[in-house]
Amino acid sequence: MSRTVSSLILSSARNSIVCQGKGRWYSICIPNRKKIKWKLIVSKTHLFPAGCCSLDNPLPLQKAFRHTSTEEQHFSFQLSPSQINDILRAGELSHKTLDLSSKNASSVLRFESNQLASNSPMEDRRSAATCLQTPGMLFGVFDGHAGSACAQAVSERLLHYIAVSLMSRQSLEEIELAVESMKPVRPILQWHRHPNDVEYREITSQYFENLRVYWQHLLDLDTEPGFSLEEAMVCAFKRLDSDISLEVQAPQENELMRNIALQVAFSGATACVAHVDGVHLHVANTGDCRAVLGVHEEDGTWSTLPLTRDHNACDEFEIRRLKREHPRSEEKTLFVNDRLLGILMPSRAFGDVQLKWSKELQHSVLENSCDVEALNIYQYVPPNYHTPPYLTAEPEVTYHKLRSKDKFLVIASDGLWEMLSNEKVVKLVAGHLTELNVQKPQLTFKKPVNLGYMHSLLLQRKSRGLASLDQNIATHLIRHAIGSNEYGEVDPEKLAAMLTLPEDLARMYRDDITVTVVYFNSETIENHYRNS
Helix, strand or coil, rough: CCCCHHHHHHHHHHHCCCCCCCCEEEEEEEEEECEEEEEEEECCCCCCCCCCCCCCCCCHHHHCCCCCCCCCEEEECCCCHHHHHHHCCCCCEEEEECCCCCCCCEEEEEEEEEECCCCCCEEEEEEEECCCCCEEEEEEEEEEECHHHHHHHHHHHHHHHHHHCCCCCHHHHHHHHHHHHCCCCCHHHHECCCCCCCCHHHHHHHHHHHHHHHHHHHHHHHCCCCCHHHHHHHHHHHHHHHHHHHHCCCCCHHHHHHHHHHHHCCEEEEEEEEECCEEEEEEEEEEEEEEEEEEECCCCEEEECCCCCCCECCCCCHHHHHHHCCHHCCCCCCEEEEEHHHHHHHHEEEEHHHHHHHHHHHHHHHCCCCCHHHHHHCCCCCCCCCCCCCCCCCCCCEECCCCCCCCEEEEEEEHHHHHCCCCHHHHEEEEEHHHHHHHHHCCCCCCCCCCHHHHHHHHHHHHHCCCCCCCCCCHHHHHHHEEECCCCCCHHHHHHHHHCCCHHHHHHCCCCCCEEEECCCCCHHHHHHHCC
């Protein structure tokens, strides 16, 4: 990107007549003679009153080089390569699976993840955990809108709800007995977190109590065996969304917890969660995050296998589903300007009680709350709001039996998919994987080692570019998503410009991006079929 193009980006921000973002916020388009104004109905949220420490802090390195406004006089897109790498790699997370040689070796070899903020604070979240009382690993990506509160809550809670849904009756009884006896409870999940991943510590006890009510409900069902994996994921998604709705309606003396419950319910989040157990892969999706499988065919080529559908106005299945659920008189008003009721892009999401509750319930909850305007929550009933709920958190679950040629799974928020196609993402991951595999063996040491040999190895490494290659594949994808030119190559100047865009402009050119790539252990998968 030349300086001329960089200056055009800034100029377009100062004289923009159309908001180029996808408009995931609740918004009304108000025509004006000279420009289009966007009035936020539910805007970016601040979870804590003045003087309190917010849990919504973005990664410090990501913000260090960003401008705060397009009105700054000394505006520069210049970043050094090391500064670019610091920003891109600040959110890197990776984890390798242990005990690969045992009989019960995991089919997950490792996973790598990263995030890049556009919104301030960032509205995306991610989760990864190993199930400790049932087999398998869980990976989730969550894309928030109207603030980060709902995505934060769902990222902390949903994997627990899924894990509990999968547990046997005996295990649930043991946990319940331990809680009743005030004894330590065996952990359900082993989390794999980034140091900057935040938690709602102030409300953890309430979340645990509501999780307990859920497993008590499962015990009351008196069914053995329990849910299938698909049923467990569907039940967990729906139950958590129901709890989010009920928590904000319950009397709450603690003002902080009340404010958090309000903001969780009145913001929203889409979610995509994968459960991997041996050769069994289940993906549950609500909204427009996406999961794509990278397949290495026998002829050496790579193919793409999508495991989710985007739930929005562009999907014919979603349009037909909503038309079935509402009167014929509403057919023309269900989707307006490719948004649900003219407001929301995704047609499935957690939270967003404005599109689920009756007008009367919304009014009652907000009337009985404290200063909701200070929380940036406003009652807004869209036109043609007659037969709620219009929105659901029920996921669509896809099952896939892994084969040795299934090499990796990419789960990402729509900030990535808006920039890169499924095929391009698989091609980038495959190319990165091939390059690492080709180059790494050439760095092995021969004995005895002398300084001359070491020097030649370093020169060889430098000439092949391994030193500058992103070791984390999620970083590699984000770099290409925001920095690629029309030829599919990363343009350093464009990359620098996209990373230094001020907060009031960045959202017009890119969304928050969250990526998790799960690599599969082909040998373990082959052994499964061989032993079968």
